[in-house]
Amino acid sequence: DAKTTQPPSMDCAEGRAANLPCNHSTISGNEYVYWYRQIHSQGPQYIIHGLKNNETNEMASLIITEDRKSSTLILPHATLRDTAVYYCIVVSEMDSNYQLIWGAGTKLIIKP
């Protein structure tokens, strides 16, 4: 089972900030939070990742709570091209295996 919980869908007006929440209450100390998105059956696209501190890149910002049990992905000025399914993934390494467990994600619809 996925280690994260996300709302199944969200709407956002074009030009506004889109804030996508993710709960990962069982995250352990050495696990990272990654965000990917998938635009209509295309290959998933890496957005951002973080461990403890907030992160920002040219695509988005990632805000991680102090207890690390939840995070928020922020798309500062959403455009119609940001309509996609957004996946929040906790990346863990179990023994010698590398597990990447994807949940159902949040379907973000940007409305004009």
Add this chain to the structure above:
Amino acid sequence: DSGVTQTPKHLITATGQRVTLRCSPRSGDLSVYWYQQSLDQGLQFLIHYYNGEERAKGNILERFSAQQFPDLHSELNLSSLELGDSALYFCASSFISGGAVTDTQYFGPGTRLTVL
């Protein structure tokens, strides 16, 4: 464009047949991962290769196998195909072995397999 290529883009075949999907990683990447995505489902991790060696297995059926060649491209072989194998198959590549949790994966455009 992620730099990861996959061929073919579409594949239609019949039950019981065998197919091979091909993936070329980004230049310099040593790891290749395979994922299956059934209709309206999330991605299921199948298998991970690093520099020619298998590193991790996920929910991969015994009818499926993969390998990574010396030039680092990878092939996913699906045999005795069933209707339920119809799905999108993605490969991803990364530079780090996968033992590091900061391993960012870059995905190809996928192969859509339809089994009739």
